Amino acid sequence: MQDTFSRCNPIVNLIFYLGAIIFGMIFMHPLCLMAAAVTSITYYIYLKRIGGLKVLLGLAPVFIIISAINPLFNTRGETLLFSIGTRPYTLEALIYGVAVATMFICVILWFFTYNIVITSDKLTYLFGNVTPSLSVVFTMVLRLLPSYKRKLAAISNARKCIGKYGENGGTKDRIKNGTTVVSTLTSWALENSIVTADSMKSRGYGSSKRSNFVIYRFTSRDIWILVLMIICIVTISFCGIKGGMSYTFIPDIDFATNKFTVVGVLFYFIFLSLPIIIDVTEDVVWHFLKSRI
Amino acid sequence: MALFEIKNLSFSYPDYEDNPVLKSVNFNINQGEFITLCGKSGSGKTTLLKHLKTVLTPYGKRTGEILYKGNRLEDVDLRTQSSEIGYVMQNPDNQIVTDKVWHELAFGLESLGTPQDIMRLRVAEMASYFGIQGWFHRDVADLSGGQKQLLNLASIMAMQPKVLILDEPTSQLDPIAASDFLNTIKKINRELGTTIIITEHRLEDILSASDRVIVMDKGSVVADDAPAGIGEHLKTISSDMFEAMPTPVKIYYEVEKNGVCPLTVRDGRKWLSESFEGKDIKVSKVEEKSFDLEEVTNPVLHLKELWFRYEKNGEDILKGTNLKVKSNTIHTIVGGNGTGKSTTLKAICNICKPYRGKILIQGKAIDKYKSGELFNGMLAMLPQNPQCLFVKKTVREDLLEMIGKRDDTRILDEVVRDCQIESLLSAHPFDLSGGEQQRVALAKVLLTNPKILLLDEPTKGMDSIFKIQFADILNRLKDRGVTIVMVSHDVEFCARYADCVSMFFDGGIITSNTPHRFFVENSFYTTAANRMSRHIFDNAITNEDVIELCRKNQ
Numbered sequence: 001m002q003d004t005f006s007r008c009n010p011i012v013n014l015i016f017y018l019g020a021i022i023f024g025m026i027f028m029h030p031l032c033l034m035a036a037a038v039t040s041i042t043y044y045i046y047l048k049r050i051g052g053l054k055v056l057l058g059l060a061p062v063f064i065i066i067s068a069i070n071p072l073f074n075t076r077g078e079t080l081l082f083s084i085g086t087r088p089y090t091l092e093a094l095i096y097g098v099a100v101a102t103m104f105i106c107v108i109l110w111f112f113t114y115n116i117v118i119t120s121d122k123l124t125y126l127f128g129n130v131t132p133s134l135s136v137v138f139t140m141v142l143r144l145l146p147s148y149k150r151k152l153a154a155i156s157n158a159r160k161c162i163g164k165y166g167e168n169g170g171t172k173d174r175i176k177n178g179t180t181v182v183s184t185l186t187s188w189a190l191e192n193s194i195v196t197a198d199s200m201k202s203r204g205y206g207s208s209k210r211s212n213f214v215i216y217r218f219t220s221r222d223i224w225i226l227v228l229m230i231i232c233i234v235t236i237s238f239c240g241i242k243g244g245m246s247y248t249f250i251p252d253i254d255f256a257t258n259k260f261t262v263v264g265v266l267f268y269f270i271f272l273s274l275p276i277i278i279d280v281t282e283d284v285v286w287h288f289l290k291s292r293i
Numbered sequence: 294m295a296l297f298e299i300k301n302l303s304f305s306y307p308d309y310e311d312n313p314v315l316k317s318v319n320f321n322i323n324q325g326e327f328i329t330l331c332g333k334s335g336s337g338k339t340t341l342l343k344h345l346k347t348v349l350t351p352y353g354k355r356t357g358e359i360l361y362k363g364n365r366l367e368d369v370d371l372r373t374q375s376s377e378i379g380y381v382m383q384n385p386d387n388q389i390v391t392d393k394v395w396h397e398l399a400f401g402l403e404s405l406g407t408p409q410d411i412m413r414l415r416v417a418e419m420a421s422y423f424g425i426q427g428w429f430h431r432d433v434a435d436l437s438g439g440q441k442q443l444l445n446l447a448s449i450m451a452m453q454p455k456v457l458i459l460d461e462p463t464s465q466l467d468p469i470a471a472s473d474f475l476n477t478i479k480k481i482n483r484e485l486g487t488t489i490i491i492t493e494h495r496l497e498d499i500l501s502a503s504d505r506v507i508v509m510d511k512g513s514v515v516a517d518d519a520p521a522g523i524g525e526h527l528k529t530i531s532s533d534m535f536e537a538m539p540t541p542v543k544i545y546y547e548v549e550k551n552g553v554c555p556l557t558v559r560d561g562r563k564w565l566s567e568s569f570e571g572k573d574i575k576v577s578k579v580e581e582k583s584f585d586l587e588e589v590t591n592p593v594l595h596l597k598e599l600w601f602r603y604e605k606n607g608e609d610i611l612k613g614t615n616l617k618v619k620s621n622t623i624h625t626i627v628g629g630n631g632t633g634k635s636t637t638l639k640a641i642c643n644i645c646k647p648y649r650g651k652i653l654i655q656g657k658a659i660d661k662y663k664s665g666e667l668f669n670g671m672l673a674m675l676p677q678n679p680q681c682l683f684v685k686k687t688v689r690e691d692l693l694e695m696i697g698k699r700d701d702t703r704i705l706d707e708v709v710r711d712c713q714i715e716s717l718l719s720a721h722p723f724d725l726s727g728g729e730q731q732r733v734a735l736a737k738v739l740l741t742n743p744k745i746l747l748l749d750e751p752t753k754g755m756d757s758i759f760k761i762q763f764a765d766i767l768n769r770l771k772d773r774g775v776t777i778v779m780v781s782h783d784v785e786f787c788a789r790y791a792d793c794v795s796m797f798f799d800g801g802i803i804t805s806n807t808p809h810r811f812f813v814e815n816s817f818y819t820t821a822a823n824r825m826s827r828h829i830f831d832n833a834i835t836n837e838d839v840i841e842l843c844r845k846n847q
Contacts, residue, residue, distance in 0.1 A: 121393050132403070136391070143392035146434050151681075158681035161642045162695070162741050163668030184684045191680075191723045192387045199388035201348040203401035203449065204375025211406045213399030213416065 005275035010122035039272035040109040070097030096249035132210040232271035239264025295321040301357035332509035379454035385441035439470025464754035540821035561825040593620035599650035612800030628797030673743035679734030683722035695740035
């Protein structure tokens, strides 16, 4: 079951992710990082529920390793914590490591939710607007990969049942059998692609300029969300240019704290919270609708 | 004016010019007609159909001409041909292009550059007409064979064709999906007036709906007649295509004729009742093969309460399946789609490992066999798709792969002779027709010299003439001491050739019996001959039974 944000027009989804990932990689101001961490984790947990917590726990070591490793390579910084041999291990470098790790984890989490939200058919739709023929190739690949996988299993099972594959024989035999299976798959795929090509030609592929069937509609809600997102993006960019998000970690830690910081971070937080806000609003509406029944 | 006029069409493939595939074919197709084209595999049906659409026409030497609405077909532009001439092919899987159902429906319209709003309407219309709404957003890969073929049909109907050409569209489907599909075709013809040209093995379902039946043999049209007269026609020229006619027609012409030739089971029942009206039925039973299941003391294959599921949290597919197979018999397992018949075979082959239960082969548990020992001279399976077994460039090389280092070609020659594939040895396995591929695959499996042969839907896509040859091969194997376990949807085949029939339902074998007792007890899941004659005879299940009883009671 898709969440409400996923059911918005794919263009809305795409712009959100472009914004979240690009800003996420540029802004290393601690407030921005906090905003990104809070929103990306919340949205991921919202989508994956309990299963998401396990993944987050799995990411914890990654976070620690990235944080701890940075000072080993970057020895600059004013506050010395301890030395490893002759190499100093500084607080600034450690904090910078923590910031990089946070950024890394946030972007990874955005990609995780991206995979859930932007399904293959949405991607084809987004592609299809640019170039219809590329989108056909893309959908064909999406169809063929799983079918090759199934076919591979069918071939090796069939060969196993005539005593030609699997446990019997040494490494050399196994390799030989493996190549045989792959070559069978290849000839099978080539053979069948002729039929597919016939089917495409017979349905007029290439007979005139392609149009692109769009299953998604632009609703007024999509437009509202889009307008809101663009306002956010413009404001955040403006504040960023004005230096509201500037930072230095090394040699000493210094962050901008001015009115642009306040406005910029606020809008950044609103922008990143949009999927959660949309989902939760709808959940609340449903809750009330249900209680009225 | 005729929609298609085929004038003196001859065709031969390059390099085979002295062996033409089509020999001066002449006929017209009128608007709104339902035409059934039949003929043996390799009689040129597909080649003929492919000539009706320029982009599909094979390359080769061709004489004569085809007119579409009075113009030469080559002169009709690609766009018009794409939208007005719809073509559905045999394999449900390969003609699908995209990954989503909705996208596939729109594919043809996209190719024609149809504007968005018209496309929306057409797709919506087709999804509703064909009942696709429920799976509109699904991945194509998740559909059943029947759904895939319906999708292929719908995506072509979305282009609003004037004529629909179908090349054995149901040969890869199970009987229920096939008859649903054919009913949809009839509905399209009846409700939309679309012209239909169809080639089909399953004449039972469509003969009565056809306006004309055209029979081809070796590239020429040997009969072109209304369905009621086609049997007579084939009988007089003693064509072996007569074997493909529906049960009522075959019985009618074998028994002394009176009344009109029945085409459907309903008409057949009426005709039988009329023939025997007021007469005493002296003999109402045929002799049955004696075969007692209770006495299977030493089963060659014994399944004891198998339990299996594909995923840990999934549903059980096998729920305590029990089966005893007597040695030296043909044992068939029938039952609906997705009930677990094929899974049972996979369990026997150790591809699916049951989490509970035992499989005994010749009294020895399957896991006690050493690896390699089981599939070498003991057990072998012919998969549903014979193409899975072909790995070499020629049939001969493929068969030699099985012999390995032993340069003992005596066994090879014997198997080749048994499966009647002498003439195919130098061909590429993928170039063969479905029935031929099935025979070559069988030969390959037989080279492991199995004592137990497992067959998964072997008669799928075979024409009726080839089924008889196939049954001969199986019977010869049986005489030589091979036990055959076969999963099949083909009720007619099981009734005629099996020694024992088991019904598979809900993860287990419900009942096993001899074909006579098994089919006589069923009223729905039984042969056409039985359905046609059950109100008069007690245990007639095959055409031969009915014919024999009719003659005895004349």
